[in-house]
Amino acid sequence: MTDLFSYNKITAEIxxxxxxxxxxxxxxxxxxxxxxxxxxxxxxxxxGRKYIAELLVFPESTQHVSEIMKIAHDERIPxxxxxxxxxxxxxxxxxxxxxxxxxxxxxxIIELDEDNLTITVEPGVVTAxxxxxxxxxxxxxxxDPCSGDASFIGGNIAENAGGNKVIKYGATGAxxxxxxxxLADGSVTWFGxxxxxxxxxxxxxxxxxxxxxxLAVITKAVLxxxxxxxxxxxxLAAFPDARSAINFVPxxxxxxxxxxxxxxxxxxxxxxxxxxxxxxxxxxxxxxxxLIIQLEGNDEERLEEQFEAIGKLSQRHGAYEVYVADTRxxxxxxxxxxxxxxxxxxxxxxxxxxxxxxxxxASVPKLLEMLRGETEPYGLEYIxxxxxxxxxxxxxxxxxxxxxxxxxxxxxxxxxxxxxIKMGGTLSGEHGIGYKRRGYMKFFLDDAQIELIKRVKLAFxxxxxxxxxxxxxxxx
Amino acid sequence: MTDLFSYNKITAEIxxxxxxxxxxxxxxxxxxxxxxxxxxxxxxxxxGRKYIAELLVFPESTQHVSEIMKIAHDERIPxxxxxxxxxxxxxxxxxxxxxxxxxxxxxxIIELDEDNLTITVEPGVVTAxxxxxxxxxxxxxxxDPCSGDASFIGGNIAENAGGNKVIKYGATGAxxxxxxxxLADGSVTWFGxxxxxxxxxxxxxxxxxxxxxxLAVITKAVLxxxxxxxxxxxxLAAFPDARSAINFVPxxxxxxxxxxxxxxxxxxxxxxxxxxxxxxxxxxxxxxxxLIIQLEGNDEERLEEQFEAIGKLSQRHGAYEVYVADTRxxxxxxxxxxxxxxxxxxxxxxxxxxxxxxxxxASVPKLLEMLRGETEPYGLEYIxxxxxxxxxxxxxxxxxxxxxxxxxxxxxxxxxxxxxIKMGGTLSGEHGIGYKRRGYMKFFLDDAQIELIKRVKLAFxxxxxxxxxxxxxxxx
Numbered sequence: 001m002t003d004l005f006s007y008n009k010i011t012a013e014i015x016x017x018x019x020x021x022x023x024x025x026x027x028x029x030x031x032x033x034x035x036x037x038x039x040x041x042x043x044x045x046x047x048g049r050k051y052i053a054e055l056l057v058f059p060e061s062t063q064h065v066s067e068i069m070k071i072a073h074d075e076r077i078p079x080x081x082x083x084x085x086x087x088x089x090x091x092x093x094x095x096x097x098x099x100x101x102x103x104x105x106x107x108x109i110i111e112l113d114e115d116n117l118t119i120t121v122e123p124g125v126v127t128a129x130x131x132x133x134x135x136x137x138x139x140x141x142x143x144d145p146c147s148g149d150a151s152f153i154g155g156n157i158a159e160n161a162g163g164n165k166v167i168k169y170g171a172t173g174a175x176x177x178x179x180x181x182x183l184a185d186g187s188v189t190w191f192g193x194x195x196x197x198x199x200x201x202x203x204x205x206x207x208x209x210x211x212x213x214x215l216a217v218i219t220k221a222v223l224x225x226x227x228x229x230x231x232x233x234x235x236l237a238a239f240p241d242a243r244s245a246i247n248f249v250p251x252x253x254x255x256x257x258x259x260x261x262x263x264x265x266x267x268x269x270x271x272x273x274x275x276x277x278x279x280x281x282x283x284x285x286x287x288x289x290x291l292i293i294q295l296e297g298n299d300e301e302r303l304e305e306q307f308e309a310i311g312k313l314s315q316r317h318g319a320y321e322v323y324v325a326d327t328r329x330x331x332x333x334x335x336x337x338x339x340x341x342x343x344x345x346x347x348x349x350x351x352x353x354x355x356x357x358x359x360x361x362a363s364v365p366k367l368l369e370m371l372r373g374e375t376e377p378y379g380l381e382y383i384x385x386x387x388x389x390x391x392x393x394x395x396x397x398x399x400x401x402x403x404x405x406x407x408x409x410x411x412x413x414x415x416x417x418x419x420x421i422k423m424g425g426t427l428s429g430e431h432g433i434g435y436k437r438r439g440y441m442k443f444f445l446d447d448a449q450i451e452l453i454k455r456v457k458l459a460f461x462x463x464x465x466x467x468x469x470x471x472x473x474x475x476x
Numbered sequence: 477m478t479d480l481f482s483y484n485k486i487t488a489e490i491x492x493x494x495x496x497x498x499x500x501x502x503x504x505x506x507x508x509x510x511x512x513x514x515x516x517x518x519x520x521x522x523x524g525r526k527y528i529a530e531l532l533v534f535p536e537s538t539q540h541v542s543e544i545m546k547i548a549h550d551e552r553i554p555x556x557x558x559x560x561x562x563x564x565x566x567x568x569x570x571x572x573x574x575x576x577x578x579x580x581x582x583x584x585i586i587e588l589d590e591d592n593l594t595i596t597v598e599p600g601v602v603t604a605x606x607x608x609x610x611x612x613x614x615x616x617x618x619x620d621p622c623s624g625d626a627s628f629i630g631g632n633i634a635e636n637a638g639g640n641k642v643i644k645y646g647a648t649g650a651x652x653x654x655x656x657x658x659l660a661d662g663s664v665t666w667f668g669x670x671x672x673x674x675x676x677x678x679x680x681x682x683x684x685x686x687x688x689x690x691l692a693v694i695t696k697a698v699l700x701x702x703x704x705x706x707x708x709x710x711x712l713a714a715f716p717d718a719r720s721a722i723n724f725v726p727x728x729x730x731x732x733x734x735x736x737x738x739x740x741x742x743x744x745x746x747x748x749x750x751x752x753x754x755x756x757x758x759x760x761x762x763x764x765x766x767l768i769i770q771l772e773g774n775d776e777e778r779l780e781e782q783f784e785a786i787g788k789l790s791q792r793h794g795a796y797e798v799y800v801a802d803t804r805x806x807x808x809x810x811x812x813x814x815x816x817x818x819x820x821x822x823x824x825x826x827x828x829x830x831x832x833x834x835x836x837x838a839s840v841p842k843l844l845e846m847l848r849g850e851t852e853p854y855g856l857e858y859i860x861x862x863x864x865x866x867x868x869x870x871x872x873x874x875x876x877x878x879x880x881x882x883x884x885x886x887x888x889x890x891x892x893x894x895x896x897i898k899m900g901g902t903l904s905g906e907h908g909i910g911y912k913r914r915g916y917m918k919f920f921l922d923d924a925q926i927e928l929i930k931r932v933k934l935a936f937x938x939x940x941x942x943x944x945x946x947x948x949x950x951x952x
Contacts, residue, residue, distance in 0.1 A: 359671065
């Protein structure tokens with residue numbers, strides 16, 4: 001077998017051929033532009049060097065994508081599909097150069113089908129636009145990543161983005177009915193259809209969710225819609241400490257008997273950091289920890305009963321104050337705190353690593369205890385926030401004054417991951433593996449499964465040209 | 477490449493080796509037994525000849541499965557995993573002989589985890605037992621295939637079984653959190669975990685759902701549970717004809733604004749057939765068509781409002797009578813009619829083919845019209861029932877007095893499938909492709925996708941020993 005990672009460079013002739021196929025205005029070799037498409041939102045301190053593409057392409061249609069892939073396949077050139085660049089795992093870095101394929105010009109909402117409750121979109125549509133379009137028709141698109149105001153739906157699918165409503169509706173993958181995909185050799189095919197059930201073939205629709213662009217290129221998606229819940233209420237419960245807040249989370253379902261749309265967590269450090277960043281007080285800003293609980297329903301009275309019951313239940317379990325938000329402005333105030341955490345982190349720290357640990361929901365208290373135990377000995381600090389309702393915590397490790405940052409971090413990570421595995425947890429819940437975490441995959445998946453991932457990748461892409469080097473450790 | 481379908485026979489030595497590994501009491505070559513494991517519930521008239529295994533094995537553990545697979549892999553012997561034999565696509569037929577692996581001895585419920593809302597089971601557990609165990613803990617297992625009183629959960633997963641509650645909860649695949657799997661070479665691995673989110677690797681959990689035993693052998697499954705809805709009500713609405721019943725279905729969501737747990741349909745012929753079979757009248761037995769609508773909720777009063785609203789809405793859309801069932805006995809009476817249809821069909825017809833057509837939900841009325849148009853010219857009759865809420869209709873084609881049954885049937889199927897594709901429909905919603913429908917796959921999936929399915933199958937199973945010859949047409 002020839003080296004899977006030996007690629008050809010893009011010659012002037014190849015670039016010219018691509019310009020001819022998709023139009024010169026959809027191709028760029030501008031250095032500044034190449035530079036700005038060379039990273040996502042992982043701080044560069046995580047991987048040191050820059051990975052610059054040779055050519056940027058901005059296809060306007062499935063046909064364009066197919067033409068580009070045919071050329072890349074014939075010439076053996078790597079292609080890295082790219083959404084809005086909001087990724088958190090260096091998944092869109094063109095590690096082997098070649099082509100970066102940006103979807104910003106494929107940004108049309110093609111159809112909203114009220115009879116079948118579906119919306120068909122191109123991959124470059126900003127996720128929040130899908131939600132807004134749906135809600136104008138009294139419908140809900142249930143995918144809700146925190147990056148939704150910026151990220152593209154194509155990237156959400158490639159990463160199987162989670163977000164705030166996974167506990168009730170599932171992650172992005174659960175919203176998918178069908179995908180149009182361009183295969184590595186340029187063939188165009190449809191996985192699934194506008195159908196609520198389908199066993200005609202293998203389920204490639206859901207295999208594509210979270211496949212990080214290594215299998216095929218998404219060119220259209222058909223997403224499920226639901227009737228829009230008529231009312232929603234957000235509670236913010238302030239607890240004296242992280243432990244009591246986290247211990248309360250499973251009670252919402254087991255004692256409260258209902259599935260909220262969201263249960264979000266912030267520890268004291270996250271609350272204080274966001275207050276500092278916003279330069280304003282936030283609700284429960286001085287709490288030891290806070291939970292945001294969102295409830296939805298069609299019956300206002302019933303919803304009121306529910307949030308009162310959950311509020312009382314939280315107080316029985318240690319909450320000392322409960323804020324209720326049922327207007328747009330009070331809700332925004334509550335969510336501003338939660339959604340501001342990532343920005344606050346990158347504003348105040350140039351060097352940090354955001355973990356995306358996920359454990360069985362009932363093990364979140366144990367996870368937080370473990371994190372303390374495994375970071376303190378290395379003199380590291382951590383800020384924890386995230387999706388407590390589904391067990392996915394974004395523990396962000398920082399150490400502004402540390403020398404030997406990478407050594408300390410890697411030593412702590414190895415211990416954290418070893419304990420994580422013992423509690424049934426894993427490496428990433430929603431941010432993905434990409435290039436950032438590939439070296440740790442061997443701790444979480446056995447050799448047989450890692451080999452299987454590689455074989456399936458090469459079954460889709462025998463030339464290994466689609467986003468090569470990602471998801472598992474290829475020794476490169 | 478050597479012929480993918482050239483296998484070795486099981487010699488006395490190989491059989492002895494297997495007996496040693498898993499115990500002689502777990503191996504059988506009894507002819508009557510081999511005969512009874514040679515078919516599922518597809519009438520034999522559909523494929524003519526019998527496919528008999530050389531050896532039956534009844535593993536009691538993952539270890540046993542692994543040992544058997546290692547031997548089969550080394551000796552190049554086909555292995556057909558088998559659940560309860562309730563399949564409807566000849567998926568468990570040992571088409572190339574070899575080993576049939578029955579899971580009837582791996583039938584333990586391993587754990588019900590109330591804190592994480594999961595249940596962990598072996599593949600041979602009868603699906604209804606899972607539901608009963610969950611409900612004893614006030615929890616719901618939301619998978620609900622019509623065969624649930626007999627079928628095994630392993631078979632449900634392999635077929636991505638649908639059933640009565642897909643409209644609200646999704647099919648079996650949507651209930652999966654994790655699978656323990658034995659790969660073709662005998663390696664044991666876990667896909668997923670007891671986690672609500674997981675992007676650590678490719679999503680092989682959902683790829684396994686509906687993969688018909690061609691990728692790997694399922695040895696354990698972790699399934700999601702939900703809080704059990706405290707109340708449920710079933711409505712049976714009698715309509716003058718199929719068209720008015722079917723036209724009403726999408727209104728439940730779009731005008732009624734709620735997602736029922738089930739919407740089931742029976743045409744006049746299905747109702748009469750089941751009355752004849754039960755030798756008793758059924759509710760709406762003389763209707764032109766009937767819908768069963770199941771609503772669930774925690775608040776009895778609110779549920780009452782809902783079913784009254786849906787009842788009135790149905791009457792505005794042509795229902796002339798609405799039965800409400802809210803006790804166990806009245807509910808059973810309603811569901812007895814629906815669940816009795818498959819048995820009634822096989823009692824009265826020795827020659828029939830049950831289609832599993834699925835279309836976008838709003839296209840069900842067009843589907844029924846089309847079926848009439850494409851069967852009548854061939855002198856064929858059809859009986860239609862199924863899951864109207866998710867667009868999946870079990871149209872069963874019969875013709876008791878016909879000569880040239882196969883010719884007429886195939887001619888009608890070709891025309892039905894061509895029109896089905898035009899309306900965005902596909903070949904199978906929940907029964908699977910198996911051996912029965914493989915020849916029709918080329919109408920529904922393009923060559924690129926069929927090749928991809930084959931390459932992914934061989935990425936999992938390079939020796940092609942796991943349930944060979946199924947899902948797509950391999951030219952064998």
